[in-house]
Structures are given as structure tokens and as C-alpha cells.
Amino acid sequence: MKLRIYLDPSVKDVLRTAAPTLRTSIVDTLLDLGDDPVPPAATPYGEIEGAYELTTPTFRALYTYVPDLDHVSVWVLHINT
Template identity: 65%
Template sequence: MKIPVHFAPDVKVALSLAPMTLRASIVDMLLDLGDDPTPPDAVPYAEIPGAYELIMPTFRALYTYGPDDVDHLSIWVLHINT
């Protein structure tokens, strides 16, 4: 079941400043987290329960998800590699 993915205001700003093709690919990858919140590339972040870090060649994202009764995923930090 796909869960909603929420973007923090600073994440939206970072995305708006990225070139359109890069922005589209990043948004697609982030929205895919709604289908699989913990893909193989995601690792737990620090020792914060439910916090994950996703490092890809084009971006780094920090997000929270869980426990099971939470019905959304929140992306808090996005660093785009340009």
C-alpha cells in the first residue's frame, strides 16, 4: 500500500532550485519511498527511531517513517549534488 510522502518547506525550496530534469528524477525517487519506505540504499540515521538517510549519486535525503501506525513519510532534509 502506497503511503503519502510529505516534503518539508526547505526540501521544496531545494527542489525548486534544481534543474527540471534533475528535479523530476529526484522527486520520482522520493515518491517511490511511499511504496518502499526502507529500500536497500536507505540506512538508519543516527540512533533516532524511524529516521533514515538515503544517499544517491545525485542527492542525499533524511526522512522519518514509522512506526507502523504512522500513515505518512516525511522528508526533512535534501542536499542535491550538482
């Protein structure tokens, strides 16, 4: 079952400022979290249960995923420029 992806309004603001091609690439990667909420590139974030950091060459995202819930919540997005 594909999980819903919740993007915090601040994440949407960052995406709006990104170049279209970069924005598409980032959104595709974030939407993939619906199929695999803890991909190999994700690492636990701090000691917060269910919090992960996803770092790629183009961006860094902080998000939460708890298996009992039906969604992934992306709270922070930093684009590497």
C-alpha cells in the first residue's frame, strides 16, 4: 500500500523557489517515500523515534514515519545550491 506524503507548508515554499527541473527531481524522490519510507539513503535523525534524514547530492530532508500511521510527513527541506 502506498503511503500518503504530507509536505509541511515550509517545504512547499522551498519547492516553489527551486528551478523546475530540480523541483521535479526532489518531488519525485519525496513521493517515492510513499513506497519505501525508509530507503537506504535515509538515516535515523537524532534520538527521535520515527524521525529520519534523507540526504542526496541535491537536497536534505527531515521527515517522520511511524509504521502504525498511514503517511510520511516531510518537515524540513534544504536544497544544496
